[in-house]
Amino acid sequence: MSQPTIESILKEKRLFPPSAEFSQTAHIKHLDEYQKLYERAAADPEQFWAELAESELHWFKKWDRVLDWQPPNAQWFLGGQLNISYNCLDRHLTTWRKNKAALIWEGEPGDSRTLTYAQLHREVCQMANVIKQLGVQKGDRVGIYMPMIPEAAIAMLACARIGAPHTVVFGGFSAEALRDRLVDAEAKLVITADGGFRKDAAIPLKIQVDKALEHGVSSVDNVLVVKRTGEKTHMEPGRDHWWHDLQAGVSGHCDAEVMDSEDMLFILYTSGTTGKPKGVVHTTGGYNLYTHVTNKWAFDLQDTDVYWCTADVGWITGHSYIVYGPLSNGATTVMYEGAPRSSNPGCFWDVVEKYGVTIFYTAPTAIRAFIKMGEHHPKARDLSSLRLLGTVGEPINPEAWIWYHRVIGGERCPIVDTWWQTETGGFMITPLPGATPTKPGSATMPFPGILADVVDLDGNSVGENQGGYLVVKHPWPGMMRTVYGDPDRFRRTYWEHIPPKDGQYLYFAGDGARRDETGYYWVMGRVDDVISVSGHRLGTMEIESALVSHPSVAEAAVVGKPDELRGEAVVAFVSLEDGYQGSEDLENQLKEHVVSEIGALARPAEIRFTDDLPKTRSGKIMRRLLRSLASGEEISGDTSTLQDRSVLDKLREGA
Ligand code: ATP
Ligand code: MG
Numbered sequence: 001m002s003q004p005t006i007e008s009i010l011k012e013k014r015l016f017p018p019s020a021e022f023s024q025t026a027h028i029k030h031l032d033e034y035q036k037l038y039e040r041a042a043a044d045p046e047q048f049w050a051e052l053a054e055s056e057l058h059w060f061k062k063w064d065r066v067l068d069w070q071p072p073n074a075q076w077f078l079g080g081q082l083n084i085s086y087n088c089l090d091r092h093l094t095t096w097r098k099n100k101a102a103l104i105w106e107g108e109p110g111d112s113r114t115l116t117y118a119q120l121h122r123e124v125c126q127m128a129n130v131i132k133q134l135g136v137q138k139g140d141r142v143g144i145y146m147p148m149i150p151e152a153a154i155a156m157l158a159c160a161r162i163g164a165p166h167t168v169v170f171g172g173f174s175a176e177a178l179r180d181r182l183v184d185a186e187a188k189l190v191i192t193a194d195g196g197f198r199k200d201a202a203i204p205l206k207i208q209v210d211k212a213l214e215h216g217v218s219s220v221d222n223v224l225v226v227k228r229t230g231e232k233t234h235m236e237p238g239r240d241h242w243w244h245d246l247q248a249g250v251s252g253h254c255d256a257e258v259m260d261s262e263d264m265l266f267i268l269y270t271s272g273t274t275g276k277p278k279g280v281v282h283t284t285g286g287y288n289l290y291t292h293v294t295n296k297w298a299f300d301l302q303d304t305d306v307y308w309c310t311a312d313v314g315w316i317t318g319h320s321y322i323v324y325g326p327l328s329n330g331a332t333t334v335m336y337e338g339a340p341r342s343s344n345p346g347c348f349w350d351v352v353e354k355y356g357v358t359i360f361y362t363a364p365t366a367i368r369a370f371i372k373m374g375e376h377h378p379k380a381r382d383l384s385s386l387r388l389l390g391t392v393g394e395p396i397n398p399e400a401w402i403w404y405h406r407v408i409g410g411e412r413c414p415i416v417d418t419w420w421q422t423e424t425g426g427f428m429i430t431p432l433p434g435a436t437p438t439k440p441g442s443a444t445m446p447f448p449g450i451l452a453d454v455v456d457l458d459g460n461s462v463g464e465n466q467g468g469y470l471v472v473k474h475p476w477p478g479m480m481r482t483v484y485g486d487p488d489r490f491r492r493t494y495w496e497h498i499p500p501k502d503g504q505y506l507y508f509a510g511d512g513a514r515r516d517e518t519g520y521y522w523v524m525g526r527v528d529d530v531i532s533v534s535g536h537r538l539g540t541m542e543i544e545s546a547l548v549s550h551p552s553v554a555e556a557a558v559v560g561k562p563d564e565l566r567g568e569a570v571v572a573f574v575s576l577e578d579g580y581q582g583s584e585d586l587e588n589q590l591k592e593h594v595v596s597e598i599g600a601l602a603r604p605a606e607i608r609f610t611d612d613l614p615k616t617r618s619g620k621i622m623r624r625l626l627r628s629l630a631s632g633e634e635i636s637g638d639t640s641t642l643q644d645r646s647v648l649d650k651l652r653e654g655a
Pocket of ligand 1 (some may be wrong): 270271273274275276277278315316338391392394396417418419420421422423443509510511523525527544594618621
């Protein structure tokens with residue numbers, strides 16, 4: 001008997017084809033072209049990826065075998081040798097790109113720096129030499145705990161250059177979170193800064209490193225400190241070193257280490273939206289190829305582009321699409337230190353105007369914040385340089401998509417809604433902007449070479465427009481290789497929820513989705529968050545989107561709470577747009593709005609107004625905490641990646 005799936009209730013039908021002007025110059029110009037690529041890749045994925053590996057990357061030695069697949073362990077390009085820092089830097093130096101801007105950086109106080117490929121190469125080599133002097137060898141792990149300054153990218157590339165896997169820990173994390181990750185990764189060196197600027201304040205970082213190392217992390221011998229804020233900083237003799245001291249006089253040449261394709265490139269911990277973060281391991285060859293090709297096609301990277309991804313380098317988005325993907329392509333990548341803040345809510349649009357940004361990539365949580373701040377901020381700037389927009393991190397509510405399209409994109413820019421995960425290394429389901437007509441709220445179709453499906457718990461494909469579990473049926477080059485130090489957790493988390501189907505292993509993403517009658521995928525939220533009302537299992541995203549389509553609602557999160565009659569009842573946490581007040585009347589209006597948008601089944605039993613929702617530090621709503629709140633339980637489970645604890649306290653008081 002087939003297992004219950006998830007029901008779909010959303011009725012979004014709007015369609016936005018790419019303009020002829022956009023398609024004309026795009027890498028992939030037409031839906032037919034996408035379909036041909038897709039079919040060719042599906043028929044022989046190994047051949048497809050091997051051809052791209054040959055044409056897109058520089059290899060010191062070609063591989064002997066494209067894929068070794070012993071589920072759940074995949075190895076790509078066996079016997080091949082390369083270095084991702086070489087592909088991101090050295091190979092551009094023999095072309096005209098040598099003096100092209102590689103990295104444009106804007107600091108929050110208004111200072112800025114542009115590094116050409118030649119300059120970036122030099123600094124990376126210098127840092128690589130310094131790291132070696134500090135005793136780090138190929139295979140040793142290095143912790144990176146940095147603000148958003150060029151040295152964050154330089155440190156990553158320097159580690160990659162000498163074959164020392166990095167583990168970047170988001171600079172907003174506490175000393176304990178940093179310590180946990182340094183211990184888990186057994187890092188030998190930590191690269192940090194005195195601090196960084198965020199929301200009009202100098203945020204100290206080195207002090208957190210000191211705390212993390214207070215009782216000793218036995219593996220860590222040295223700390224390399226970049227001067228950014230100039231705050232008074234304690235330097236532990238024998239352990240701590242200023243970067244500018246060691247940089248002075250060090251050589252700007254450092255050969256890139258010859259790495260095997262499957263040598264570990266980095267460990268990165270997931271955001272912790274659903275539980276204890278997992279130390280995701282990525283390796284060299286497959287990751288380099290996958291981020292390169294996905295970035296090139298889905299963002300249509302051209303040499304004239306100024307590409308800006310607003311993520312932090314502490315997340316996978318920053319790894320794949322601020323640093324490795326764009327630089328491997330020889331693109332110009334923008335990095336911004338700060339965040340929208342009350343003193344300048346329009347600072348992002350200032351950056352777009354100042355540098356003539358052409359491609360802009362951000363998250364739904366940021367878009368919903370822009371909506372709340374008001375469209376007069378972007379309207380007051382010249383955004384006409386933009387030609388393409390992207391979104392990642394959560395399902396985007398169709399109304400937020402439409403706002404992004406209208407206000408930021410001037411109704412002219414395609415939007416690529418990219419579905420992917422830390423685990424997948426790069427985009428999995430995404431439009432190719434010159435080819436794929438888009439639908440608000442849908443990530444559209446799988447990238448060529450990605451064999452996705454929506455299945456029930458037995459692994460059977462579900463029908464059109466029926467919800468189920470999003471899976472991937474064939475390995476791809478950018479996939480994670482394991483959970484660091486815990487291969488068992490790797491197997492349990494991703495490969496055992498759904499049994500192999502006809503001998504084929506299915507990668508379980510943990511997200512619910514449906515595929516519509518045109519083959520488009522709609523991600524419906526996390527399967528852990530599914531709500532079961534009177535035997536109907538509903539994803540969170542569709543009810544939330546109905547709420548967000550009401551003019552008063554800025555952001556919404558729905559969860560289930562136990563209900564004797566119906567199994568679960570829908571509870572909605574709603575934050576309102578400026579100028580609206582929570583009231584019984586509005587509560588009733590919103591309930592009726594959900595009923596008229598999607599039906600009586602989804603009617604919220606309760607609506608709680610709140611200024612803020614609990615989010616991870618990467619901006620995702622943590623529904624598992626709201627679920628505990630709604631049912632009056634103690635909050636348990638991992639909360640180490642929560643952005644702001646006071647949000648929970650306020651919600652508790654309001655209850
Ligand atoms: P953890 O795995 O520790 O709970 P996390 O899942 O938030 O944390 P990430 O790898 O940063 O860690 O996020 C990946 C998840 O983000 C996806 O599984 C999906 O739920 C969500 N997501 C990302 N992009 C999209 C998108 N375009 N549409 C819908 N959901 C998305
Ligand atoms: Mg996850």
